[in-house]
Amino acid sequence: MSKTNITRRGLMKTGAATGAGLALPTIFTSGAAAFTNEPTGSSVKLGFNVPQTGPYAEEGLDELRAYELAVEHLNGMGDGGAMNTFSSKVLEGNGILGKKVEYVTGDTQTKSDAARASAKSMIEKDGVTMITGGSSSGVAIAVQGLAQDAGIIFMAALTHSNDTTGKDRKANGFRYFFNAYMSGAALAPVLKNAYGSDRRAYHLTADYTWGWTQQESIAAATEAIGWETVNNVLTPVGAGDFSSYIAPVLNSGADVLVLNHYGGDMVNSLTQAIQFGLKDKVVNGKQFEIVVPLYSELMAAGAGENIKGVYGSMNWNWQLQDPGTQAFVKSFGEKYGRPPSGSAHTAYVQTLLYADAVTRAGSFNPCAVVEALEGFEFDGLGIGPTLYRAEDHQAFKDVLVMKGAENPTTEYDTLEIVEVTPVEQVMYPPDHPMFGGPEASLGECNDGA
Numbered sequence: 001m002s003k004t005n006i007t008r009r010g011l012m013k014t015g016a017a018t019g020a021g022l023a024l025p026t027i028f029t030s031g032a033a034a035f036t037n038e039p040t041g042s043s044v045k046l047g048f049n050v051p052q053t054g055p056y057a058e059e060g061l062d063e064l065r066a067y068e069l070a071v072e073h074l075n076g077m078g079d080g081g082a083m084n085t086f087s088s089k090v091l092e093g094n095g096i097l098g099k100k101v102e103y104v105t106g107d108t109q110t111k112s113d114a115a116r117a118s119a120k121s122m123i124e125k126d127g128v129t130m131i132t133g134g135s136s137s138g139v140a141i142a143v144q145g146l147a148q149d150a151g152i153i154f155m156a157a158l159t160h161s162n163d164t165t166g167k168d169r170k171a172n173g174f175r176y177f178f179n180a181y182m183s184g185a186a187l188a189p190v191l192k193n194a195y196g197s198d199r200r201a202y203h204l205t206a207d208y209t210w211g212w213t214q215q216e217s218i219a220a221a222t223e224a225i226g227w228e229t230v231n232n233v234l235t236p237v238g239a240g241d242f243s244s245y246i247a248p249v250l251n252s253g254a255d256v257l258v259l260n261h262y263g264g265d266m267v268n269s270l271t272q273a274i275q276f277g278l279k280d281k282v283v284n285g286k287q288f289e290i291v292v293p294l295y296s297e298l299m300a301a302g303a304g305e306n307i308k309g310v311y312g313s314m315n316w317n318w319q320l321q322d323p324g325t326q327a328f329v330k331s332f333g334e335k336y337g338r339p340p341s342g343s344a345h346t347a348y349v350q351t352l353l354y355a356d357a358v359t360r361a362g363s364f365n366p367c368a369v370v371e372a373l374e375g376f377e378f379d380g381l382g383i384g385p386t387l388y389r390a391e392d393h394q395a396f397k398d399v400l401v402m403k404g405a406e407n408p409t410t411e412y413d414t415l416e417i418v419e420v421t422p423v424e425q426v427m428y429p430p431d432h433p434m435f436g437g438p439e440a441s442l443g444e445c446n447d448g449a
Contacts, residue, residue: 036123036129037127039099044101045128046104046351047104048104051109052064052105053107055238056136056158059158060110063157063347065340066343067103067347067348069331070352071102080327080331081330082331082348082380082381082382083352085327086380087379096358096359101355110139116143119143130354131153132156132354136158137159137163137164137210140175141163141168144156144164145168147172148173153172153173154174155351156173156175158346160262160294161210162180163436164179165435166392166434169442171442172446176353177346180210181426182399184217185425187291187313188221191222191291191311195256199222199227199255201229202230202256202257203232203258204245204246206260206265207236211234211235214293218258218293220434230252231252235261239265241272243272249278255287257273257278258293259292262294267303290310292312294314295342297412298343300404306404310403314402315346315399317400317415318341322382323380339412352381356372384397392442397423398421398422399423400420401421
């Protein structure tokens, strides 16, 4: 893959930052250099901050499984998984730079305040050099900002809002997961082919940064193919009962319902939409359809038969046949007795990418890690060649368009791959208006020195 709009920045250091009331983390001195939580012993500690409770807990718990597997592989346990297929060959199963990998976990509760408190404890009390996690973009953006202030690396896991690597991008933060714009760019041509260009869409949207940017992206992409956006109604995260939001759809004149919901919220809203008989309706002379722009295997399993024929998009799926996917699925399946979800895959990959960047840089210094990741091109971790773009720290790769399977054989193959959308179709300039425009900036790397 060729580099697109890559400008490599030199190492940049700032003075110690203590934003948002964050106390100064432990600083160790090593010669002339000093940075936040520099490992001085025989081990290095990572922080895995995921929702173990709340509406996105199922995704978070699968992330945690993958993090634990990644640590085993880094420490030379098991079969090595995707380390064996990774195009970079510096990881040897001896920890990171010879230091054994240890970890601490936290429960974000799918709440930004709880996530920040957990991450703050990991930095100040546990001495982690990197935090990773997510399942909510609001959480990811909050923790990314805290990591920037503290001078450590944040390897975002499940976060799909444009803002994470858009207006809220940070020099110390990196996202492997795709984003809302990419979902729209991949889905719109498939929806046009399936349902035509004369459609009227009604959106129900989770009322936080992910939902807002998801709805904006899907509306823009579908309006570009001729669809009309009839209405957009914001719904609270964790609402449970969405019937009061679904009932008005029947009298709106819309013939498509777009559910900008995730996790348990999507399961509930889709199930209730089916119970209202929406998919049995004929409106404007057309069969009524439902679209779920962002899918996960766990959501699909929870929705059961209601997912049949419903289109969406994914960052990755265990049914892919590339060597990296097969290696990871084999390792995960042997350990846990089930295929991994897309959220698990992102968690696993981000952990390996951090370890690889530290090893290639020869240092845990976050600014050295930033330099190693910016403009990094790699393959062998699943879904194909990938670029970590320097300007915004967003990973670019192919995107999957999925559909609910008509005849699943297990709870794990309820989704089928409809199209692998090439990366060129989902790319955009770093100063795209949906991502903060020309004013959006990473700022400078902070190593806490």
